Amino acid sequence: MAEPLRVALAGLGTVGAGVIRLVEANADLIARRAGRPIAVTVISARDRSKKRPVDLTPYTWEDDMVILGERADVDVVVELVGGADGPALSCARATMEAGKAFVTANKAMIAHHGLELAAKAEAAKVALKFEAAVAGGIPVIKGLREGAAANEIERVYGILNGTCNYILSTMEDTGRDFADVLAEAQAKGFAEADPAFDIEGTDAAHKLSILAAIAFGSKIDFLGVETSGITRLRAADIAQADALGYVIRLIGMAETQGDKLFQRVQPHLVPFDHPLAHVDGATNAVVAEGNFSGRLLFQGAGAGDGPTASAVVADLIDIARSTMGRGEIGVPFSVPVAELEAMAPADSGPRLGRAYIRFMVADRPGVLAEITAAMRDAGVSIESLIQKGRAGDAGAVMVAMVTHEGPESAVAEALRLLDGSASLTEPPLVMQLLGE
Amino acid sequence: MAEPLRVALAGLGTVGAGVIRLVEANADLIARRAGRPIAVTVISARDRSKKRPVDLTPYTWEDDMVILGERADVDVVVELVGGADGPALSCARATMEAGKAFVTANKAMIAHHGLELAAKAEAAKVALKFEAAVAGGIPVIKGLREGAAANEIERVYGILNGTCNYILSTMEDTGRDFADVLAEAQAKGFAEADPAFDIEGTDAAHKLSILAAIAFGSKIDFLGVETSGITRLRAADIAQADALGYVIRLIGMAETQGDKLFQRVQPHLVPFDHPLAHVDGATNAVVAEGNFSGRLLFQGAGAGDGPTASAVVADLIDIARSTMGRGEIGVPFSVPVAELEAMAPADSGPRLGRAYIRFMVADRPGVLAEITAAMRDAGVSIESLIQKGRAGDAGAVMVAMVTHEGPESAVAEALRLLDGSASLTEPPLVMQLLGE
Numbered sequence: 001m002a003e004p005l006r007v008a009l010a011g012l013g014t015v016g017a018g019v020i021r022l023v024e025a026n027a028d029l030i031a032r033r034a035g036r037p038i039a040v041t042v043i044s045a046r047d048r049s050k051k052r053p054v055d056l057t058p059y060t061w062e063d064d065m066v067i068l069g070e071r072a073d074v075d076v077v078v079e080l081v082g083g084a085d086g087p088a089l090s091c092a093r094a095t096m097e098a099g100k101a102f103v104t105a106n107k108a109m110i111a112h113h114g115l116e117l118a119a120k121a122e123a124a125k126v127a128l129k130f131e132a133a134v135a136g137g138i139p140v141i142k143g144l145r146e147g148a149a150a151n152e153i154e155r156v157y158g159i160l161n162g163t164c165n166y167i168l169s170t171m172e173d174t175g176r177d178f179a180d181v182l183a184e185a186q187a188k189g190f191a192e193a194d195p196a197f198d199i200e201g202t203d204a205a206h207k208l209s210i211l212a213a214i215a216f217g218s219k220i221d222f223l224g225v226e227t228s229g230i231t232r233l234r235a236a237d238i239a240q241a242d243a244l245g246y247v248i249r250l251i252g253m254a255e256t257q258g259d260k261l262f263q264r265v266q267p268h269l270v271p272f273d274h275p276l277a278h279v280d281g282a283t284n285a286v287v288a289e290g291n292f293s294g295r296l297l298f299q300g301a302g303a304g305d306g307p308t309a310s311a312v313v314a315d316l317i318d319i320a321r322s323t324m325g326r327g328e329i330g331v332p333f334s335v336p337v338a339e340l341e342a343m344a345p346a347d348s349g350p351r352l353g354r355a356y357i358r359f360m361v362a363d364r365p366g367v368l369a370e371i372t373a374a375m376r377d378a379g380v381s382i383e384s385l386i387q388k389g390r391a392g393d394a395g396a397v398m399v400a401m402v403t404h405e406g407p408e409s410a411v412a413e414a415l416r417l418l419d420g421s422a423s424l425t426e427p428p429l430v431m432q433l434l435g436e
Numbered sequence: 437m438a439e440p441l442r443v444a445l446a447g448l449g450t451v452g453a454g455v456i457r458l459v460e461a462n463a464d465l466i467a468r469r470a471g472r473p474i475a476v477t478v479i480s481a482r483d484r485s486k487k488r489p490v491d492l493t494p495y496t497w498e499d500d501m502v503i504l505g506e507r508a509d510v511d512v513v514v515e516l517v518g519g520a521d522g523p524a525l526s527c528a529r530a531t532m533e534a535g536k537a538f539v540t541a542n543k544a545m546i547a548h549h550g551l552e553l554a555a556k557a558e559a560a561k562v563a564l565k566f567e568a569a570v571a572g573g574i575p576v577i578k579g580l581r582e583g584a585a586a587n588e589i590e591r592v593y594g595i596l597n598g599t600c601n602y603i604l605s606t607m608e609d610t611g612r613d614f615a616d617v618l619a620e621a622q623a624k625g626f627a628e629a630d631p632a633f634d635i636e637g638t639d640a641a642h643k644l645s646i647l648a649a650i651a652f653g654s655k656i657d658f659l660g661v662e663t664s665g666i667t668r669l670r671a672a673d674i675a676q677a678d679a680l681g682y683v684i685r686l687i688g689m690a691e692t693q694g695d696k697l698f699q700r701v702q703p704h705l706v707p708f709d710h711p712l713a714h715v716d717g718a719t720n721a722v723v724a725e726g727n728f729s730g731r732l733l734f735q736g737a738g739a740g741d742g743p744t745a746s747a748v749v750a751d752l753i754d755i756a757r758s759t760m761g762r763g764e765i766g767v768p769f770s771v772p773v774a775e776l777e778a779m780a781p782a783d784s785g786p787r788l789g790r791a792y793i794r795f796m797v798a799d800r801p802g803v804l805a806e807i808t809a810a811m812r813d814a815g816v817s818i819e820s821l822i823q824k825g826r827a828g829d830a831g832a833v834m835v836a837m838v839t840h841e842g843p844e845s846a847v848a849e850a851l852r853l854l855d856g857s858a859s860l861t862e863p864p865l866v867m868q869l870l871g872e
Contacts, residue, residue, distance in 0.1 A: 018728070022586060022728050025588075025727070025728075026586060026587065026588055026727070026728070029588055029653065030585075030586060032653060032771045032775055033585050033653070033770050033771055034585075131583075137726075137728070137729040137730060137732065138583075138732060139578075139579055139582070139583025139584065139732070142575075142578065142579075142582060142583050143575050143578075143579065143583070143734075146575070146578060146582075146750065146753070146754060147567075147574075147575025147578050147579070147750055148575065148746070148750070149466075149469050149470075149749075149750050149753045149754075150458055150462060150466060150745070150746050150748075150749030150750050150752075150753060151462065151746055152461075152462055152465055217465065217468060217469070273714075275711075275714060275735065278709075278711060278714050285733075290573075290746060291461070291462070291742075292454070292458050292461075292462070292573070292742040292743065292745055292746040292749075293573040293736065293737065293742065293743050293746035293747075294573060294736060294737040294740075294742060294743055295736060295737070296573065296574060296575070296734075296735070296736040297721075297733070297734070297735040297736060298579075298732075298733070298734060298735075299711065299732070299733035299734075299735070300729065300730060300731060300732040300733060301729065301730040301731070304730075306727075306728040306729065306730060307728065307729050307730055309586070309728055310584070310586050310587055310726060310728040310729035311729075312586075313585075313586030313728075314582065314583055314584070314585050314586050316586075317582070317585045317586060318582060318585075321766055330757050334469050335468045335469055339468055
């Protein structure tokens with residue numbers, strides 16, 4: 001048997017501990033499949049004295065994670081520290097400059113600096129791999145980059161944030177309101193103490209921007225993702241969607257419009273018979289629609305120490321195989337960075353679709369006439385409308401409608417006409433209906 | 437740009453034509469992703485004069501598909517002829533002996549001769565790839581072999597035959613009986629004129645045996661697959677399952693039992709809240725349960741010219757990338773053939789589970805007592821039982837039951853006790869309930 005691939009691990013939180021447990025538990029089969037053993041040799045974390053869930057005595061400690069790749073006893077650095085910048089980014093740069101492979105689960109860093117890092121990897125002819133950065137344990141980067149490689153991808157979309165999906169499916173099951181379910185999720189450890197990154201859609205947007213680059217061969221454009229989260233959803237929205245035959249899911253969606261790229265993270269109404277309607281709890285799922293493959297669905301655990309470690313070690317196995325003539329490592333984004341297209345963000349205006357629009361309005365005469373007049377004037381055709389009594393909200397009434405298919409610009413225009421109206425007690429909430 | 441990878445295509449049916457169309461339609465993006473163009477150069481089929489759906493004039497014709505790999509103008513041979521033996525097998529052997537890569541969609545050949553062919557590929561250090569052989573356009577071979585490579589796979593199972601799934605979901609939607617729906621499927625082209633391979637489970641068994649080898653690092657054992665098809669299902673079974681909260685799907689299931697391998701293709705009752713319960717029509721889906729990844733689901737089109745061509749060309753892109761320092765070619769079954777374990781077939785007897793058992797019985801006193809006594813004597817605990825009147829079947833009555841969890845051997849023993857009973861008008865039908 002060949003010498004082990006020597007892995008340095010930066011970051012010893014739950015995922016780091018998961019990688020250590022996995023590499024130990026599955027050592028034999030990993031060696032058989034990779035052609036050589038994979039061994040964690042050096043570890044690093046912010047606080048050496050912190051109590052950890054695994055025994056760290058077998059490993060060499062390195063105080064400075066940035067120089068892990070420069071050590072002679074390290075072949076690959078795995079970064080599980082997180083953060084778009086700071087030590088993680090310094091570590092990535094230094095590792096590849098030292099001619100070593102780099103594996104990360106850090107979606108924020110790849111979303112913000114992926115192109116720079118990929119160019120470094122290409123220049124140094126080393127691997128830069130980030131399967132764990134998108135959709136946890138689901139091999140969706142590989143699925144898009146290699147499995148669907150023969151296809152022009154027309155659209156890629158999915159459920160990319162487990163915390164949001166857990167909250168939405170719990171709201172659905174229990175009829176409880178957002179704040180209530182969030183608090184419970186935090187208490188149970190399913191949501192962070194500071195949940196903003198998750199519930200405001202930023203985490204999903206990071207992942208979407210990475211998927212889009214691979215699917216479309218475009219430069220990562222995180223800032224081009226139109227992002228809204230789930231914080232404004234009410235139990236009544238979910239009940240209303242249910243009555244119409246839909247569930248609500250936070251969907252990240254990317255598609256090309258000519259030479260432009262449309263990217264959006266937004267709660268959508270998903271019809272009951274769509275595969276994503278059955279994705280519950282912290283599960284993630286990604287759909288890619290190829291011009292020959294048709295619709296491909298990848299589903300699994302989107303987070304957690306085991307699934308994330310599974311993706312990290314799959315990357316390590318790919319790297320080990322490449323060193324044994326059993327595999328070779330490609331460029332990080334499927335095509336070289338220099339060939340990735342810079343696609344301008346597409347305007348959502350011309351997109352055709354149906355929308356759910358919910359207003360909270362003052363309970364007084366003429367409000368419904370005002371809203372429907374704005375819809376008429378903007379050319380929005382209403383398919384169904386429901387006005388619901390004032391349960392709970394002092395004096396406020398909910399008006400929810402679903403539109404016929406039309407351009408998003410018409411809905412935007414209607415809302416512009418209503419902007420500043422004294423009848424509205426809060427800004428309207430718009431969600432697209434996901435087509436079948 | 438580098439020289440094209442030159443592909444010879446054996447077999448010009450719908451999938452062959454799909455490959456030609458795909459390689460033409462997506463030529464630019466394939467070249468960008470693969471690092472070099474992929475071009476079909478030489479073609480071969482049984483009958484040169486047959487009318488084809490694509491223009492074949494740009495390609496060199498070769499009468500003898502077996503020698504395609506020996507031609508100096510060919511780098512890779514794609515075999516889409518089918519058949520476990522015959523010209524396909526001769527072509528595979530000759531191609532790899534000539535030192536050329538071989539790509540196939542031929543599940544029967546891989547199920548029967550995959551180990552011999554993989555050994556040839558390893559000896560010649562060439563690629564042998566067969567993504568299209570299992571689950572059409574879904575990159576599930578890659579998903580298991582690479583994406584889930586860090587995991588000990590505990591179980592792999594799924595819906596592997598689109599024809600059966602189309603028939604079952606149509607029976608479900610319409611309440612019609614098997615023979616009726618099959619005839620319609622044949623008329624529509626969703627089922628072959630000779631459908632035996634599909635409806636008797638052989639095709640699913642071919643695919644399952646390939647998945648199992650990759651998932652467990654075991655030698656392919658097609659003959660070890662316990663196989664039953666869907667031909668005995670009645671509309672009443674589907675109605676009964678529905679009343680209990682299940683749909684019926686033909687499931688291929690493989691799992692390890694210590695150092696033994698259990699492989700079975702059988703209709704199962706799938707609970708409504710299981711992802712496979714929502715897989716309708718000709719769609720395929722595969723679930724792999726890894727010890728770290730948890731449950732991974734891969735879903736998509738299981739057949740058809742576009743999806744199958746997508747998988748074939750993904751293999752070609754992997755091969756092209758490997759020649760350009762951009763991609764991955766490993767040994768065909770993830771570990772070298774010499775290291776694959778010969779696992780004896782596991783006995784189903786000790787497997788714990790719940791079963792649906794359906795009897796067609798003569799309508800006379802004492803029959804129910806006879807059946808329930810056999811269950812009692814064999815130690816089978818009945819959870820629910822329904823007896824249904826004689827609609828349709830002259831004189832015959834349906835008795836359907838679901839058992840509590842227990843060993844499969846107990847159910848087998850109960851049926852042995854009833855074997856030859858004059859009360860039964862046909863052999864009982866047993867289906868396992870899929871756990872959640």
